[in-house]
Amino acid sequence: MDSLVRAGLGAYETPDRDFVEQAFRDVLRRPPEDEALERALAKLANGTLSRATFLHELTTAPEAARIRELDDAVALGLAARARGERLAWLRAPAGTDERVVEIPWVLSRLVSAGRVLEVGYAFAEAPYLVALLRSGVELVGVDLAERDVEGMERLVGDVRALPLPDRSIDQALLVSTLEHVGADNTGYGLAAESDPASRAGALRELARVLRPGGTLLVTVPLGEPGDQGWFRLDDVRGWTRLFASAGLFVEEQEAYELGAEGWAAAPVFHADGVGYGDRGPAASAVLCTELSAGRLRRLATPDGLSRTVRRRLRPFRHRP
Ligand SMILES: C[S@@+](CC[C@H](N)C(=O)[O-])C[C@H]1O[C@@H](n2cnc3c(N)ncnc32)[C@H](O)[C@@H]1O
Known part of the structure; x- marks a missing residue:
């Protein structure tokens, strides 16, 4: 035939x-x-x-375009993780939101095995959750909101008072979640709070549940500092100070900015006049950070970004 x-x-x-x-x-x-x-x-x-x-x-259909963006992000992140490569100097198209950078950045640094806590999973993009479920880690999700996801342990709880024992988690992931802690979360069916200072408490609580040597992968929006009601926007200095105030250490940090050509790394980021939603559908810039607790080196400092980026990026293949 x-x-x-x-x-x-x-x-x-x-x-x-x-x-x-x-x-x-x-x-x-x-x-x-x-x-x-x-x-x-x-x-x-x-x-x-x-x-x-x-x-x-x-x-x-526009819906398929979004699936494709997220699938590309997941494929990039999981393949890099399989090669043992920590992605940096990522690029992503204009017109997309920050998940196209956050997802590959985080997935490429996901531990190869162990107990991983996803904080704020209830409104996470499905392709990202699917990637975590396929990754082979023991996945625990915590959120004040509920979502039925099979294959992971789900906890309804506050990241500021985690229902978990000390030193029980190998890695915690916060993808665009920290900025919402203590904010007006009515958009997620939760209470309206106005307590942005409690974000430091959340980080201390996460440090409590981390095993020695464990890390936090945190991504947050960057821009001119200010309370947006439903989240807190901050610049690199502000976020880094917050990490330091919780006794956390910057292991690695990279800022990304959305420009006319799309998303690109921004080793020197100027937050003046940069607002949320100004350049695309959501954040105009994002900070991706790996933090550790209890190690007496590389204490988070306002100039931590450029120092760690310079030192860390030398061996990376993705540098343009
Ligand atoms: C913007 S969404 C997170 C996005 C998601 N992580 C992703 O990957 O796309 C913010 C999440 O934080 C959760 N949240 C807000 N405050 C919280 C708190 N104090 N403890 C736990 N979860 C919280 C909300 O319910 C919501 O699911």
Whole structure:
């Protein structure tokens, strides 16, 4: 049999319903809504839609573009982790939010095994959670909000008073979460607070549950310091001071900025006039930091960023 004809026949082996449901799962990573399913089935049946056009419409939908951005970020991060490479000098397209930088940065530094605490998982992007679940670590999620995720231990709790014993966690991950602690979290179905000072308490609490040698991977938005109500925006100096106030040490730190060409590392970041949402859909800049507790070196200082970036980045392959 001619290979093209065989493949063409294969494309019609499955009934329309299975084809549509599978395409939704592959492209949008979710089942179709009943209405969308019935509409597609009716059009496929009456000949006003072909399978090729259906796939084209699905893959060019804005929702698919977001899945692709996140999938690219996850693929980059997990592959680097498998090679033992800590990603730096990342680039990502304009028009995207900070997750496209935070996710690969964090995943490439994810421990190879052990107990990992994801703080603020309840509103995390599904592809990021899937990556963590596929990574082989023992995953524990903590959030004041609830979300049903199989395959991880879920704790409903406050990061400022963790329901965990001392020294029980190998690594903690906070992806765009620390800035929301003590803020107005009504957007997440939680209470409105106005206690940004409690972020230091959260970091001290995380240091308590870390095993010796364990680390925190923290990403936070950068910009002109100020209380935004639902989160706190700060510059490099402000965040680094906060880490120091909780007795944490900067092991590695990198700032990223969103410019006309997209996301790029910003070893020298000027926060003046940089606001949230000014340059894209969310943060205009982001700080990615690895912190450790209890080590008497590299105490977080306001100039910690450039020092650690200069020292750390020498062996990295991603430098332009
Ligand atoms: C912006 S979302 C986090 C985004 C998510 N980590 C990601 O990867 O996209 C902020 C999260 O912090 C959680 N949160 C806010 N204050 C908290 C607290 N004190 N303790 C635990 N979780 C908190 C909220 O419920 C929400 O899920």
